[in-house]
Each structure stands twice: as C-alpha cells, then as structure tokens.
Amino acid sequence: MRFSPRSILLLACLLPCAAWAQAPDWSHARSIGVELSSFRFTPATLELEQGVPYRLHLTNRASGGHDFSAPALFAASIVAPQDSARIQDGRIELDGRDSADIRFVPTRPGRYAIRCTHFMHGMFGMTGTVTVK
Secondary structure, three states: OOOOHHHHHHHHHHHHHHHOOOOOOHHHOEEEEEEEEOOEEEOOEEEEOOOOOEEEEEEEOOOOOEEEEOHHHHHOEEEOOOOHHHEEOOEEEEOOOOEEEEEEEEOOOEEEEEEOOOOOOOOOOOEEEEEEO
C-alpha cells in the first residue's frame, strides 16, 4: 500500500486528535493551586505541559467576590465534563471565601492571559499568565 504525501500529512495532523478520543485519567491529575485575594493571584504565573491533566484548585481568600477569567486557556483545553458547568464565558466566579476545583488538559501550547473581570480589579493588578509548553 502506498501513501501520498498529502495523506501522510493528514494522518500526522489527526494523530494528536486520536489521543484525545479517550477520556483523560483524572485520578492522576497534577494539582495546582491559585489563591485569589484583593487584587492579585498567587502565583500570578503558571507553567503547564500540553497533554497533561491538571486539577486547578482556586481559593478566594478575600471576603468579596473575584473571578478567574481565562477564556483562551479553557477554549484550548479539554475540561472534565462535571467541571465545565462551573466555567461561564471562560471564567470561574468565586464568592468571598469560596473555592473551586476545575480539572482540565491543555491541548495547545501558548501563553494565556488570566485576570479578574470584576470592576477595576485587573487595573489594580489582578492579572497573570499561564504558559503551556
């Protein structure tokens, strides 16, 4: 059997997608924690690996609400079905002293912005980045 260069290229593009045909093994997800407080994320920068399952644990240390907005990151990820309802328009809303766990697998390398979308919070420094390698 002979393959044309075009069919080899198509197969090379589809192989990474085939790897996602199976559901990720969430029991081996790497835990990463981010604290939200008055006008900052701690840590403000995260480095993740493409194709690795993560459990993002968000904790709001403030008495008022904050959110973790990363629409491009979540769009470039596979999110656990039972956690996807917590993400609205690419952000996770947290009331004061609230916490949330989101399991996801980043599927595309890149640098993704995170911020709190509450009024003026981003301007006061509540921003950060997630780099997927």
